[in-house]
Amino acid sequence: MTVMSDPAVAELGEALYAARRSGVPIEPLTDSYADMSVTDAYRVQSALVARLLADGDRVVGYKLGLTSGPMQRLLGIDIPDFAPVLASHVHPDGAEVRAGAFIHPKAEAEIALVLSDDLAGPDCTALDVARAVAGATAAIEIVDSRISGWRIKLADTIADLASSGAIVLGSAVVPVAGFDLRLTGMVFSLDGEVIATGAGAAALGSPLHATAWLVRTLARLGESLRAGQFVMTGALQGAIDIAPGQRFRAEFDRLGPVSMRIA
Amino acid sequence: MSEPAELAARLIEAAEKGAGIEALTTTAGLFDVATAYQVQDAVVADRVARGLPVVGAKLGLTSVAKQRQMKVDEPLYGWLTGDMAIDVGQPLRCSRFIQPRCEPEIAFLLRADLEGRHIMASQVLAATAAVYPAIDVLDSRFAGYSFTHPDVVADNASGAGFVLGGQATDPAGLDLRLTGVVLEKNGELVATAAGAAVLGHPAASVAWLVRALATRGRGLHAGQVVLSGALTEAVPVSPGDVIVARFDRLGTIEVACR
Numbered sequence: 001m002t003v004m005s006d007p008a009v010a011e012l013g014e015a016l017y018a019a020r021r022s023g024v025p026i027e028p029l030t031d032s033y034a035d036m037s038v039t040d041a042y043r044v045q046s047a048l049v050a051r052l053l054a055d056g057d058r059v060v061g062y063k064l065g066l067t068s069g070p071m072q073r074l075l076g077i078d079i080p081d082f083a084p085v086l087a088s089h090v091h092p093d094g095a096e097v098r099a100g101a102f103i104h105p106k107a108e109a110e111i112a113l114v115l116s117d118d119l120a121g122p123d124c125t126a127l128d129v130a131r132a133v134a135g136a137t138a139a140i141e142i143v144d145s146r147i148s149g150w151r152i153k154l155a156d157t158i159a160d161l162a163s164s165g166a167i168v169l170g171s172a173v174v175p176v177a178g179f180d181l182r183l184t185g186m187v188f189s190l191d192g193e194v195i196a197t198g199a200g201a202a203a204l205g206s207p208l209h210a211t212a213w214l215v216r217t218l219a220r221l222g223e224s225l226r227a228g229q230f231v232m233t234g235a236l237q238g239a240i241d242i243a244p245g246q247r248f249r250a251e252f253d254r255l256g257p258v259s260m261r262i263a
Numbered sequence: 264m265s266e267p268a269e270l271a272a273r274l275i276e277a278a279e280k281g282a283g284i285e286a287l288t289t290t291a292g293l294f295d296v297a298t299a300y301q302v303q304d305a306v307v308a309d310r311v312a313r314g315l316p317v318v319g320a321k322l323g324l325t326s327v328a329k330q331r332q333m334k335v336d337e338p339l340y341g342w343l344t345g346d347m348a349i350d351v352g353q354p355l356r357c358s359r360f361i362q363p364r365c366e367p368e369i370a371f372l373l374r375a376d377l378e379g380r381h382i383m384a385s386q387v388l389a390a391t392a393a394v395y396p397a398i399d400v401l402d403s404r405f406a407g408y409s410f411t412h413p414d415v416v417a418d419n420a421s422g423a424g425f426v427l428g429g430q431a432t433d434p435a436g437l438d439l440r441l442t443g444v445v446l447e448k449n450g451e452l453v454a455t456a457a458g459a460a461v462l463g464h465p466a467a468s469v470a471w472l473v474r475a476l477a478t479r480g481r482g483l484h485a486g487q488v489v490l491s492g493a494l495t496e497a498v499p500v501s502p503g504d505v506i507v508a509r510f511d512r513l514g515t516i517e518v519a520c521r
Contacts, residue, residue, distance in 0.1 A: 069452060183511035185443030185457030194327070194463055197494075199443030199455035199511070236455065253441035253457070253511060 004033065004040045013047025016160055019146035020052075025103050026146060030153045041158035042221070048161060049084055060229060061085040061112075062214055063141065065162035066154075067204040067234025075154050080204060080234065082214050083162035093171040096261045099244045102144040102165050106239035107260075109188045109250035111181060111200055111207045112139040113231045114173050120224030124215035126208035136181060136207070138170030138258035140250050141232055143239055167232060170258035182206045185253040186236045190246060198236030207233035265291045267298060271305030274404050274418055283361050283406030286414045296339075299416035300479070303341060306419050310344045318488060319343040320476075321368075321399060323420040324412075325461040325468050325492030335412050338462065340472050341420025343488060349400070351429040354521040357502050360402040360423055364497035365518065367444050367508035369458060369465045370397035370427050371434075371489045378482025382473040384466035391466075393431035394439065396510040398518050399490050400424030401497055425490055430514035440464045443511040444494050449504055454495035461492035468492045 012029050019026045029044070030036055036044075049059070066072055067080045091097060099105060116134035144165030147156050157163045182201040187194055204210035210233045218224055225231065240248075242262055249259040270287050277284045287302075288294065294302075311317065324330050324338045349355060357363055374392035402423030405414060415421055439458040446453045462468040468491040476482055483489065500506060504520040 180511070183443045183445060183509055185441045185511055187441060187457050187459040194459045197455075197457035197460040199445050199457060201445040201452055202455040205452060251441060253438070253443060 002035065004036065004043065008033070009040065009043045010047050012044045012159060013051060016044070016048045016146050017051040023103055025148040028147050028151050028153065028156050029159055030155050036155040038155065038158060041155035044159035045083060045161060048159070052086055057086040057088050059084040060087045060090060061231055062225065062229070063162055063164050063167070063232035064203070064210050064214055064234045065157065067210055068202055070238070077154055080210065080213065081154070081158045081162050082217065083164055085164065085167060085232065089164065089166045091166060091168045091260065093168065093258050094260070095168050096263045097142065097166060097168070098263045099242055102142065103146060104150060105142045105144045105165055105242040107242050107248050108141045108143060108235035108239050109186050109198070109237060110139045110141055110232050110235055111184065111203065111252065111255065112137040112169060113207060113211055113233060115225055115227050115229050115231070117227050118224060119215045120219060122216055122219040124212045124219070126206060126212045129208045129211045129215070130176065133176060135173040135175045136255055137173050137230070138250055138252045138255045139232060140168040140248060140258055140260055141235070142166040142242065168258055168260045169230070170256060172256050174255050179254060181208060184255065187251045188237055188240070189249045189251070190240065195240060196237035200236065202236040203234030210234055267301040268305050270302045270417060271309065274302070274306050275309050277361070277404040281361050283404060286405050286410045287417060288411045288414050294413050296413050296416055299413035302417035303419050306417070307342045307344065310346065315344040315346045317342050318345050318348065319490070320472060320483060320487065321420055321422050321425070321490035322461070322468050322472055322492040323415065333412050338468065338471060338492065339412070339416050339420055340475060341422040343422060343425060343490070347422060347424045349424050349426045349518070351426065351516070354519045355400060355424065355426070355500065356521050357500065360400070361404065362402060362408070362499070363423065364401040364499050365506045366399050366401065366493035366497040367446050367495060367510070368397045368399050368490045368493055369439060369442065369510070369513065370395040371466070371469055371491060372431070373483055373485055373487050373489065376482060376484050377473045378477055380474055380477040382470050384464055384470045387466040387469045387473070388434050391434050394434045394513060395431060396428035396508055396513045396516040397490055398426045398506060398508060398516055399493065400426070426516060426518050427488065428514050428516035432513050434466070437512060439466060442513065445509045446495050446498070447507040447509070448498050453498055456494040458494070460494045465491035
């Protein structure tokens with residue numbers, strides 16, 4: 001596997017940035033760089049993030065992707081991926097989100113963890129995460145791909161901000177002491193009809209474990225999570241296609257509901 | 264088309280021999296759902312005649328996805344008889360079955376009779392002594408689970424066994440719609456779900472059953488158990504497998520297959 005040159009990394013970051021801004025998808029990066037490594041894919045992601053930050057955005061959290069068994073089998077991998085979440089991508093509970101802002105968006109219901117303390121280190125465990133969270137919040141993620149037709153391989157989705165589009169966060173941050181987030185039930189409704197259900201364990205076995213994996217992975221890159229940031233811990237069901245006029249609602253036991261309207 | 268009693272005899276024989284048969288609608292001509300319930304009655308009557316009492320009921324096709332798959336728009340039901348009960352802590356003996364599968368469900372133990380054409384979920388909850396985490400053991404008498412809607416109704420909703428967890432919970436104050444469940448096989452996560460996966464609410468599923476029974480002049484009785492419908496896909500099991508279903512608020516149920 002050859003290591004990509006800095007100019008090649010910058011070029012791909014720029015192409016993904018342009019696709020985000022124009023709404024015109026591009027061909028899979030792995031069409032041109034068939035053997036792009038995970039490391040190089042994260043280098044492209046960093047180039048893309050640097051470009052978005054240069055526009056005045058800032059990192060407010062992280063998202064985990066590919067946290068479910070079915071998704072990992074689909075891509076032939078056994079670990080998740082991650083990307084920073086930018087402030088401009090976060091919407092409040094009940095927000096109206098424009099479908100036109102995306103290329104081919106899908107909705108996923110997730111548990112978000114909000115940190116009260118910094119979290120760092122290569123040995124971070126679920127217990128460390130439990131101690132550092134202010135609480136959990138109901139959340140919906142709009143996933144989208146800047147790659148034409150979602151024809152993604154692992155490196156494509158990593159480079160493309162882990163296929164993140166936007167995030168809608170619930171209104172309450174609920175302390176997680178005294179209950180087991182793995183078992184926390186979720187009911188996802190579209191226009192009032194139940195379309196999927198799930199529980200917290202769908203995210204890498206546990207939202208706390210998923211977050212610990214993120215902290216350990218960031219530590220190897222010399223990075224960490226900060227107090228006040230949040231982590232989207234992974235979808236609890238298969239992603240649902242989005243169309244204008246729809247109303248999505250994800251209701252979680254103990255955490256309450258979060259909803260969004262698609263304009 | 265053959266007589267209901269004759270169709271029932273084929274299902275009873277398949278269960279006794281432990282060998283799956285072809286769908287009745289394939290080998291004996293098409294029949295409607297009303298006839299299918301007559302076949303089911305004959306299958307259950309045979310058990311009762313052998314001293315195996317009816318101890319409850321179960322629902323099937325309670326998820327919209329499964330109904331679409333079977334091209335129907337309502338659930339179906341079958342009856343639980345005494346021989347199907349596997350007590351908590353006892354193994355599931357696979358040799359008793361043809362092709363057993365397990366699915367996690369929320370079970371209702373009734374403290375009052377329930378009958379009527381207008382029963383709603385709230386009345387089901389009022390008539391419920393306790394809810395339990397449960398495993399429904401399916402075993403289609405049709406080879407490879409290959410059947411149409413009338414076939415599976417005739418086959419007593421594939422009912423073959425059930426296990427109730429050891430922990431009884433008062434449903435008052437619970438929102439079973441949101442109750443999460445995690446299904447594991449041999450320590451591996453298989454699926455997750457919440458109570459709303461069955462007709463929007465497990466008690467609404469039981470209410471549908473009561474209304475459906477009322478159209479035939481029947482009802483449920485105090486002391487009976489109702490399995491309210493599968494929360495996840497059913498998982499095939501064989502000797503050596505361990506199935507664990509963890510329910511938020513209701514507890515965990517574990518079944519070891521021998």
